Amino acid sequence: MAIRTGKQYLNDLKSTDREIWLGSERVTSVVEHPQLQGGANAIADYYDLHHREAGSMVIQDPENGEAMAASHLQPRSREDLQFRHQALRQAAELSMGVMGRTPDYMNATFAGFAQDKYRWQGPEGRNEAGYENLCNFQRRLRREDLALTHTLIQPTINKATDGNFADNPIVPLHKVGETSDSIIVSGARILATLAPYADVNTVYPGMPLPPDAPDEYALSFSHSMDAPGLIFLCRDSAASQASAFDAPFSSRYDEQDGYCIFNNVEIPRSDVWINGNREIYNHVMMMSPWWPNIMQQTSIRALVKLEFAYGMTLMMCEAVNDTSERAMELLGEIQHYVEMVRNALVAGEANPQVWEDGNVTCDPRAIHPLRALIPQWFIRVNDIIKELGSSKLLASASRAQLDSSELKPILDKYLPGAEDISCEDRSAVFRLAWDFVGSSLGGRNELYERNYLGATRMNHMMSQRLHSGNNQLRGKALVEKFLAAASARGVQQ
Numbered sequence: 001m002a003i004r005t006g007k008q009y010l011n012d013l014k015s016t017d018r019e020i021w022l023g024s025e026r027v028t029s030v031v032e033h034p035q036l037q038g039g040a041n042a043i044a045d046y047y048d049l050h051h052r053e054a055g056s057m058v059i060q061d062p063e064n065g066e067a068m069a070a071s072h073l074q075p076r077s078r079e080d081l082q083f084r085h086q087a088l089r090q091a092a093e094l095s096m097g098v099m100g101r102t103p104d105y106m107n108a109t110f111a112g113f114a115q116d117k118y119r120w121q122g123p124e125g126r127n128e129a130g131y132e133n134l135c136n137f138q139r140r141l142r143r144e145d146l147a148l149t150h151t152l153i154q155p156t157i158n159k160a161t162d163g164n165f166a167d168n169p170i171v172p173l174h175k176v177g178e179t180s181d182s183i184i185v186s187g188a189r190i191l192a193t194l195a196p197y198a199d200v201n202t203v204y205p206g207m208p209l210p211p212d213a214p215d216e217y218a219l220s221f222s223h224s225m226d227a228p229g230l231i232f233l234c235r236d237s238a239a240s241q242a243s244a245f246d247a248p249f250s251s252r253y254d255e256q257d258g259y260c261i262f263n264n265v266e267i268p269r270s271d272v273w274i275n276g277n278r279e280i281y282n283h284v285m286m287m288s289p290w291w292p293n294i295m296q297q298t299s300i301r302a303l304v305k306l307e308f309a310y311g312m313t314l315m316m317c318e319a320v321n322d323t324s325e326r327a328m329e330l331l332g333e334i335q336h337y338v339e340m341v342r343n344a345l346v347a348g349e350a351n352p353q354v355w356e357d358g359n360v361t362c363d364p365r366a367i368h369p370l371r372a373l374i375p376q377w378f379i380r381v382n383d384i385i386k387e388l389g390s391s392k393l394l395a396s397a398s399r400a401q402l403d404s405s406e407l408k409p410i411l412d413k414y415l416p417g418a419e420d421i422s423c424e425d426r427s428a429v430f431r432l433a434w435d436f437v438g439s440s441l442g443g444r445n446e447l448y449e450r451n452y453l454g455a456t457r458m459n460h461m462m463s464q465r466l467h468s469g470n471n472q473l474r475g476k477a478l479v480e481k482f483l484a485a486a487s488a489r490g491v492q493q
C-alpha cells in the first residue's frame with residue numbers, strides 16, 4: 001500500500017467495528033462522532049502531510065523499494081538521525097506539538113524494536129520466534145502505513161498491594177488460556193492515547209514485573225482494534241465543537257486516551273512477541289536503545305511545542321504592549337527551556353551512540369535528562385502563560401461576537417489591543433493561549449506532559465539507578481582530588 005492518504009485512512013477507520021465507549025455511548029463511527037471527528041481529521045492531515053512533504057517525510061522501504069514514512073527509518077549513522085529529525089519535526093508542527101502520539105511516535109518505536117535483535121531475541125536466541133513475529137509486524141506496519149496505539153502500564157488499584165501480583169491477580173494483563181494457535185488474555189492496561197483513531201493496539205513492557213509475578217504476566221503482542229472482548233473506555237472528551245477561532249486546539253487536536261480492558265481476548269500466536277519469558281520482558285526496555293531512540297522523537301515534539309509557546313507568549317505581551325521587566329524575565333525563562341532542548345538534540349545527534357549490530361541512536365547522555373526535565377519545564381511554561389495572561393486569557397471576544405454587526409463596533413472600541421492591534425487579533429492570541437493551558441484539553445495536555453514517558457519522580461530515580469555510572473566516577477574523583485589537596489594543605493600549614 002505504501003503511503004496512505006488522509007482519505008484512505010478515514011475510510012479504513014470507518015470500516016472497523018471496535019468497542020469504543022465515550023461516556024455511556026458505544027461509538028458507532030469515530031469518523032462521524034461530533035466529539036471524535038476533529039481528532040480523526042487531524043490524523044488524516046498527518047497522512048496527507050506525507051504526500052505534500054514527500055521529499056523530507058518519505059523514503060524507500062529497504063526491502064521492496066516502495067515508499068514508506070521516514071519515521072520507519074532504522075538509523076545507522078549520524079546523517080540518518082539528522083534526516084529523521086526533519087521528518088519528525090514536520091509531523092510535530094502539524095499540531096505544534098500538542099498531539100504527542102501522532103503515528104510517527106510508534107513508527108520510531110517499532111523501527112527501534114525491530115533493529116534491536118540483541119534484546120528481543122534474547123540470550124542464545126531463546127525468543128527467536130517472538131522476535132521474528134515482531135519483525136513481521138514492523139514490516140506490516142510500514143507497508144500498510146498503520147496508526148498504532150499502545151498500552152504499557154498496569155493500572156493502579158491499591159497502591160499498598162499492587163506491587164504484589166498475588167494480591168491483585170485479576171487486573172494486571174495476563175494470559176488465561178492457550179489454544180494450538182493462539183493465547184487468551186484478560187486484564188486491563190492504561191492508557192491508550194489515540195485509541196479511537198488507531199488501526200492496531202500494541203502491548204509491550206513499561207516496567208519490569210514485580211518479583212512475585214507469575215510468567216503469565218510477561219506478555220507482549222499486537223491485536224486489531226476490533227478483537228472480540230476488547231473494550232476501550234475513552235476519557236471524557238476534551239474536544240470542542242466551537243469554531244477554530246474560539247477553540248484552535250480543542251476543535252481539532254484532542255488525541256483521546258482510552259482505558260483498555262481485555263476480556264478473554266484471543267491473540268493469534270503469530271502476533272505474540274513475548275509469551276511468558278520474564279527475562280526478555282524485564283530487559284527489552286531497561287537500559288536499551290529504546291530510550292534514546294524514542295527520546296529523539298519526543299524531544300523534537302517538545303522543542304516545537306516550546307518554540308510555539310515562546311512565540312505565543314511573546315505575541316500575548318505584544319498584544320497589550322507589555323514590556324515590563326517581569327515579562328522580559330519570564331520570556332527569557334521560556335527561551336532557556338527552548339535552547340536547552342535544542343542543545344540536547346544537537347549534542348545527541350552529533351555524537352550518536354553505536355549499539356549492537358551497528359544500530360545508532362542519539363547519545364543517551366545528552367538526551368536522557370530531558371525525560372525528567374521537560375515535564376517540569378512544561379508545567380513552568382504553563383504557569384508563566386497564566387501569570388502573564390491573567391484575566392486577559394478570559395476577556396476575549398468570540399467568533400460569533402466578532403461577527404455580530406451589533407457587537408463588533410463596541411468590541412473594537414472597548415476591547416482593542418495596544419497600538420494598532422485589533423480586538424480580533426488580540427482575542428485570537430489570548431484564545432489560543434487559553435486553549436493551550438486552561439481549557440479541558442489544556443489541562444489534559446499538562447497531565448500528558450507529566451506522565452507520557454513515566455512519572456517525573458520515577459524518571460529522576462531511574463537516572464540515578466541506571467545511568468549515573470560516568471557521572472558518579474567523575475563526581476567522586478573530583479571530591480577525592482579536592483579532599484586530597486585540602487589534606488596536603490593541612491599538613492603544610
Ligand SMILES: Cc1cc2nc3c(=O)[nH]c(=O)nc-3n(C[C@H](O)[C@H](O)[C@H](O)COP(=O)(O)OP(=O)(O)OC[C@H]3O[C@@H](n4cnc5c(N)ncnc54)[C@H](O)[C@@H]3O)c2cc1C
Nearest residue numbers: 150151152153190191192193257447448451454455457458
Ligand atoms: C494523558 C496521558 C496519556 C498517556 N498515554 C499513554 C499511552 O499512550 N500508553 C501508555 O502505555 N501509557 C500512557 N499513559 C500512562 C503513563 O505511562 C502513566 O501515567 C505513567 O507511567 C505514570 O503511571 P501512573 O499513572 O500509574 O502513576 P503512578 O505510577 O501511580 O505514579 C503516581 C505518582 O507515584 C509515584 N510513584 C509511582 N511508582 C513509584 C515507586 N515505585 N516509587 C516511588 N514513587 C512512585 C510517581 O512518581 C508519581 O508521582 C498516559 C498517561 C497520561 C496521563
